[in-house]
Amino acid sequence: MINKSVLDYDFPTYLKVIADFTENELIPAENEMVDAGEVPARIVDRMAELGLFAITIPREYGGLGWTMEQQVQLTFEFTRASCVYRSRFSTVIGLCSQAILDHGTEEQRRQMLPAMAAGELVTAFALTEEFAGSDAASLRTTARRKGGVYVIDGSKRYITNAGWADAFIVFARTDETEPGAAGVSAFVVDAKAPGVRTALPTIMNGHAEGPVGEIYFDSVEVPAANLLGGREGEGKGLVMALRGINHARTHVAATCVGQATRMLEETTAHVIGRRQFGSPLSELGAVQAELGASFAEMEAGRALVIESARAFDSGVVPRHRIAAAKLYGSEMASRVADRCVQLLGGEGIVGPHPVPRMWRDVRALRIYEGSSPIHERNLAKAMIKQVGADGTLPDSYRA
Ligand SMILES: Cc1cc2nc3c(=O)[nH]c(=O)nc-3n(C[C@H](O)[C@H](O)[C@H](O)COP(=O)(O)OP(=O)(O)OC[C@H]3O[C@@H](n4cnc5c(N)ncnc54)[C@H](O)[C@@H]3O)c2cc1C
Incomplete structure (x- = not known):
């Protein structure tokens, strides 16, 4: 409350x-x-x-x-x-x-x-499946209309908050003759509905305290009123997903900046306090180069996020700029994390320092909300299409 x-x-x-x-x-x-x-x-x-x-x-x-x-x-x-x-x-x-x-x-x-x-x-967003990860549109979970209900069968995996959610937004195929995005709809499903079962993984490499989970739907009856938007298919299901995903991607890009900030605060304090060869590590030029480069990259990441957020607030969803911010931010956070672990020496590997934990956590940011290779591919495709059409780049700044 x-x-x-x-x-x-x-x-x-x-x-x-x-x-x-x-x-x-x-x-x-x-x-x-x-x-x-x-x-x-x-x-x-x-x-x-x-x-x-x-x-x-x-x-x-x-x-x-x-x-x-x-x-x-x-x-x-x-x-x-x-x-x-x-x-x-x-x-x-x-x-x-x-x-x-x-x-x-x-x-x-x-x-x-x-x-x-x-x-x-608490709601969780259930899109990914065993055979539908980067290619989410190929999902196989089905929702078949039976009178006043839909019957959902299938499973999801890697779902954040699966173990804590009260309800799921589940993406399922309502038109099985349509194998792509157009056959997909979204439903609100009560986590306690008969036939719903969740399972958490035993091993998480990063994000260990927030394990993602699997959700199984075994003939789960969902009232027709729980069909999000009240209309089936027509690609609307995945369009709904993308709207939330663009929002979340902007937040993930901002998360990368927050994580880099803390790692650089912690690591700078460490190199100021740690003496080797008779002086603090912070006085070594090689150490300063790592810190300075990391700071510049973090600020570049912040600028991309703020610029995307401002466009968002002006009523446009600049999805290519958001993708670029998420791609750059997540790669930046991993580079910064790696440098910080190096600057911590043994403490970067042994003991309870927060930076190595964050190093493992930020690795996942390059995989969820669109992996880095998928963003690179999608950005390139959009560039090729747009330049081919009118000579400009996607989300162009040109006057
Ligand atoms: C911590 C965490 C939280 C998550 N939370 C959620 C959630 O709440 N809800 C949800 O629905 N999902 C969630 N996911 C799932 C996430 O969205 C997927 O893991 C992601 O889309 C990648 O799918 P995949 O794991 O099946 O990898 P795959 O699709 O098998 O891809 C494996 C690798 O191949 C690369 N690849 C695949 N296709 C191409 C291509 N065409 N070109 C170039 N490279 C390619 C990918 O970039 C990736 O690096 C989460 C994942 C993690 C790790």
Whole structure:
């Protein structure tokens, strides 16, 4: 439940509250989270009280309704802490709420968004399957109409918050004669519905405290009213996914900047304090070169995110720029993480320093929300098509 006073904060006050929460509560609780193997319940409650589940949801549906530029500024702050904390509410603020907001019926919005904003209805976004990863449009889960219900059969994997969600947005094929995107629809499915089963992996290499899970649907009956947007197929299902995905990608790009910020703060402090050959490591030119290059790359990543967010707020979804920001940001965060681990020496491998944990965590950012090779491929395809058509580049800045 959101603390009522949070609703009255102006943005600078709210940003400071979240920055303080990160510094005073999230970062100090990281080791507790690692020991527990999950985000502690009291931290999830605090995130709900402070409105972190609500930052993207408009005020009329019980949210805080911050602009995209404000959302990314918040993300720069709270992702100075482990990015696993963000995962706990990311599926609500990005993927799911945005699909419901843009494509749901008014009744679906009124039913779900206020509870999602309050942190009382956690939703997960169930698109990926064993045989449909990068090629999501080839998904095989089916939803067959039977009177007033749809019957869902199939399975999903790698789903963030599968183990914690109260409901899933499930992408399933309603037209089995149509093998691509056009046959796909989206449904809201209660996580406790008969026939739904989830399983968590035993091993996570990164994001260990926020394990992704598998979801199995065995003849799950879903009321027809749970068909998102109230209409089947016509490619609408995957269009709904993409709207949420573009939103989430912008947040992921901002997460990369937040993670790089913390890793560089920690590593710079380390090299100032660590003496070898009679002087602090920070006085060595080779060390300074690594720090300076990392800082410049982090700021380039931040600029891409802010520019995409501003375009977003002006009413355009600059999907190619968003893809570029996500591609660059995630590769940048991994490069920075690798340099930081190197500068920590043995501490980068042995012991509880936060940077090596973040190094493992940021690796996943190059895989989800579109892997780096897929973004490179899609950007190149869009460039070739657009230049072929009118000589300009996609999302062009040309006057
Ligand atoms: C931590 C985490 C959280 C996730 N959360 C969610 C979630 O909440 N909901 C959800 O639905 N999914 C989620 N995913 C799944 C994620 O979206 C997929 O892992 C991703 O789309 C890649 O699919 P895949 O793993 O099947 O890899 P594959 O599709 O098998 O790809 C493997 C590799 O081959 C490359 N590749 C594939 N096709 C091409 C091509 N045409 N050209 C060049 N390279 C190619 C890819 O880039 C990739 O590096 C999550 C994954 C992770 C790791």
